[in-house]
Amino acid sequence: MAREPIGIREVARAAGVSTSTVSNVINGRDDKMRAETRSRVLEAIQTLRYTPNTAAQQLKSGHATTIGLIIPSTANPFWGAVAHHVERAARQSGYRVLICNAERDPVEEARYAEMLLASGTQAIILASSPLSFDHFHHLMERGLKLAAFDQRVRDMTGGITCSVSVDQEMGGMLAAQHLLGLGHRRIGVVTGPIKTNSRIGRVNGIRTALSRAGIDLPDSLIWQGGGVIGFGDMEGSELGRVGVRELLSRDEPPTAILTGNDMYALGAYAGARDLGYRVPDDISIVGFDDIVLSEIVQPPLTTIRQPVSAMADTIVRLLIRHIEQPTGTDAESFISVAPQLIVRGSTASPRTVLKSQGVS
Amino acid sequence: MAREPIGIREVARAAGVSTSTVSNVINGRDDKMRAETRSRVLEAIQTLRYTPNTAAQQLKSGHATTIGLIIPSTANPFWGAVAHHVERAARQSGYRVLICNAERDPVEEARYAEMLLASGTQAIILASSPLSFDHFHHLMERGLKLAAFDQRVRDMTGGITCSVSVDQEMGGMLAAQHLLGLGHRRIGVVTGPIKTNSRIGRVNGIRTALSRAGIDLPDSLIWQGGGVIGFGDMEGSELGRVGVRELLSRDEPPTAILTGNDMYALGAYAGARDLGYRVPDDISIVGFDDIVLSEIVQPPLTTIRQPVSAMADTIVRLLIRHIEQPTGTDAESFISVAPQLIVRGSTASPRTVLKSQGVS
DNA sequence: CTATTTTAGTGTTTCGTTACACCAACTGTT
DNA sequence: AACAGTTGGTGTAACGAAACACTAAAATAG
Secondary structure, three states, X not given: OOOOOOOHHHHHHHHOOOHHHHHHHHOOOHHHOOHHHHHHHHHHHHHHOOOOOHHHHHHHHOOOOEEEEEEOOOOOHHHHHHHHHHHHHHHHOOOEEEEEEOOOOHHHHHXXXXXXXXXXXXXXXXXXXXXXXXXXXXXXXXXXXXXEEOXXXXXXXXXXXXXXXXXXXXXXXXXXXXHHHHOOOOEEEEEOOOXXXXXXXXXXXXXXXXHHOOOOOOHHHEEEOOOOOOOOOOOHHHHHHHXXXXXXXXXXXXXXXEXXXXXXXXXXXXXXXXXXXXXXXXXXXXXXXXXXXXXXXXXXXXXXXXXXXXXXXXXXXXXHHHHHOOOOOOOOOEEEEOOEEXXXXXXXXXXXXXXXXXXX | OOOOOOOHHHHHHHHOOOHHHHHHHHOOOHHHOOHHHHHHHHHHHHHHOOOOOHHXXXXXXXXXXXXXXXXXXXXXXXXXXXXXXXXXHHHHOOOEEXXXXXXXXXXXXXXXXXXXXXOOOOXXXXXXXXXXXXXXXXXXXXXXXXXXEOOXXXXXXXXXXXXXXXXXXXXHHHHHHHHHHOOOOOEEEEEOOOOEHHHHHHHHHHHHHHHHOOOOOOHHHEEEOXXXXXXXXXXXXXXXXXXXXXHHOOOOOOOEEEEOXXXXXXXHHHHHHHOOOOOOOOOEEEOOEOOHHHHOOOOOOEEEEOOHHHHHHHHHHHHHHHHHOOOOOOXXXXXXXXXXXXXXXXXXXXXXXXXXXXXX
């Protein structure tokens, strides 16, 4: 093993310049030296395989070129896709991404954020869309920038610097309208606890669409799985399964079910099958997210697509702008993009016969 | 925003001691001070909400308490689960985990590793099980420790410090034997490129089991999807779909298919359906990994379970031991655990009728 | 031909923490 | 009372990179 570590000093010696010049080369202050000097330094860097010590850079500058990303789950490929795209976008701007999986637990989230701040991260993208950012307040006071993914923030009063989200209400409306158009009148909802802004938005959208059609959404048709706190999507598919079984066992079961995300929807398939219902003949199911699996399963899932790649690009761009020039901050920092209804095979018109008795 | 950053000095002043003492408190050298002094310092830390600056710690000590984890994909929930468990295990020992998604591209892997090393990481867990570690050699020479997940390494000659893996051959054998036991004689394989040790091991196991039963595994029944390089599991399910369609279109199609992982298997379901085959009536399908979805889909997937949680615990434990006391290193650092056959509904005895013509 | 500006660098201090050498005040021993 | 040993600390010099204040030499102006 090569023992003596290569630092800026070794490079300087090899190139016959001072460490300051090497530093200038690294940081692109090309106007401070001749091209010949610069290339000599570059060559030394190359041959010595020098990489700047980020700890030292960070200690000097006071911050790291790092963005934290706190996601609610690693079991749902949707968040895997989000992480992947955020990471790609950030890297193009020279930033690294630290991915943390907090299972939507505020305590975990705060612990991660604390850790990230201590390691020099200036900004965090939070994807859990909690009702309150209280657990981040004292961190924001210490200068941490917070971006909200998956929920719309209205303005900076809460301390959030920017947000990018699909229009959750619109997503809920698209899904509900699709079912209404097919003739469904009794529609159930299977989701995790409606205690995050994203879920509240979606359910509001559903409710709006239904009420416009003169239909009520009784609480008895909304099934919320998972504990009050500390739940993830880890068992999203399991929850979907249980939820659908419960809804379909009601006195007057729904003819269609809107789920909180595609993993719930896949679980919903299983729950429906458990009771002998066929999708979409006996029950229609709509997902949310449009993960890759959605077009693979049988029947292919009708769902609401989130343009993940574009959303990731946008939030990274906004956040980096805020980091690098914390000037103007208002409008255009709180973005809401349109979701898209993807109609596949899991929805159909309701069967009017056999309305209130299981097929099983 | 509170402006003056709280450092060890502020804590020292508040507690009326020197910075050295605060440092001793932080690092648990309790024998260097009275209990009373210690609690005074602790109190100051609490009230000031002090967190040590990791960059400075790292600069001083020369390394970070951080482990890198390079996974092949974020689209396959299996790797999400691995990341989650590795992260949990590492945190219990006071380490952080940096998750990198390199899509099995050696160039990406090397870039990530370089970055990790520059940021002070001493050790990396590599989960892509490549044939060669050449692209890590110069990094290992610089002191980077490398642990292999998902492939068995025989000894330290390659520079790998430890490895934990399911016994891939045994996994392949279990899967093949299960199919043989059901009466299958013409068995196909759908997998990504067999250019990683894990895949080679699995296919070898399959081949061994078949040849013991006097059955040959012709190349024509092995479908390898994805490009030669730079492929991930991102489209694993898509690849599975295409692969099965191709195998089932052969002159003498297989009656059962072994897939590279559960995502391929889910894609295989779709591919079989595309041609009008029913699973398991017309074609049996076996997965690998046992992700949560496997028992949700219809039919529930017969697969080979990897004990992810235990494997993650083990590799983290081994690796941290190597980091903290780089003494003895041999045996017991290269661990292979037994996979488990989980029989569900995607496998059945072959139909002897209609052998070589599609049902569609 | 001198005065001024520009170019192309250099030397030193600093970031926050920790290791290490040091030391003052006690305790116990003879 | 003198001495050694222990306890409970303190002061300071690093770690590697970068900002800042410099300056020697060259270019340009008058």
